[in-house]
């Protein structure tokens with residue numbers, strides 16, 4: 001029988017970190033060797049000889065955590081949001097100097113959400129209009145969500161590849177924020193409501209028809225199959241992978 005994968009969790013006292021700690025403890029073939037939160041020294045990861053670290057911390061800390069892990073030769077599975085092209089580019093460059101080390105940055109680990117994004121990319125070329133609405137618990141610090149940004153970027157790329165022009169919008173009179181954020185030409189709206197966990201709708205419109213693609217995470221356990229898949233596969237994926245869709249072969 002092979003040795004279990006030695007796993008560290010960063011942000012272990014948070015909502016996602018605590019759920020991940022439980023999932024790793026209950027999963028076969030994994031061993032939780034370090035649980036780290038704000039103020040703890042990241043050297044605990046290497047002291048415990050962790051092979052994979054999962055990061056569910058905060059947007060202001062996650063990039064530095066990943067660089068420290070890469071320097072230590074520890075594979076990283078990252079769910080924390082706040083990444084952009086520049087920060088992802090710095091990690092990609094860093095990994096060129098750390099052959100064999102893998103980093104997965106996934107804005108959403110829920111299988112339903114990853115499929116919803118894939119379906120939206122598939123549908124995008126056939127619709128004149130598209131907007132994204134994300135709905136979350138009010139303790140979330142970033143808006144729009146990482147998932148909504150990733151969705152809008154994927155939809156915008158699919159539209160561009162199909163030669164579609166801008167989404168029609170005659171708005172000339174407006175209040176700031178009324179039309180949401182512009183992500184690569186796709187409008188993204190963020191709702192924050194007590195009682196919600198993580199939800200998203202992609203609305204695609206044509207004359208006389210509407211396609212709504214909706215995904216709901218009612219409980220944070222919904223993210224765990226994706227997190228465990230990432231932990232199990234990351235050592236075999238050197239370099240930077242952005243999005244769980246690549247592990248599910250849904251990236252087309």
Ligand SMILES: NC(=O)C1=CN([C@@H]2O[C@H](COP(=O)(O)OP(=O)(O)OC[C@H]3O[C@@H](n4cnc5c(N)ncnc54)[C@H](OP(=O)(O)O)[C@@H]3O)[C@@H](O)[C@H]2O)C=CC1
Pocket residue numbers: 010011012013014015016017036037038039056057058059061078079080081082106107108109110146223
């Ligand atoms: N990819 C996905 O599928 C999902 C991603 N997320 C994302 O994950 C992130 C965390 O979400 P959530 O768990 O709800 O947030 P929480 O605020 O509940 O948890 C974050 C935890 O990280 C701790 N922390 C802060 N800085 C550090 C650091 N430098 N090192 C270690 N720990 C640190 C915080 O401590 P303190 O409170 O003391 O600052 C807190 O305990 C967010 O970016 C969220 O958007 C969430 C759900 C799913």
Ligand SMILES: O=C(O)C1=N[C@H](C(=O)O)C[C@H](O)C1
Pocket residue numbers: 081107108136140141144145146147148197198199
């Ligand atoms: O903060 C959250 O809760 C979530 N964050 C991620 C995001 O910003 O997309 C994933 C999921 O939506 C839950």
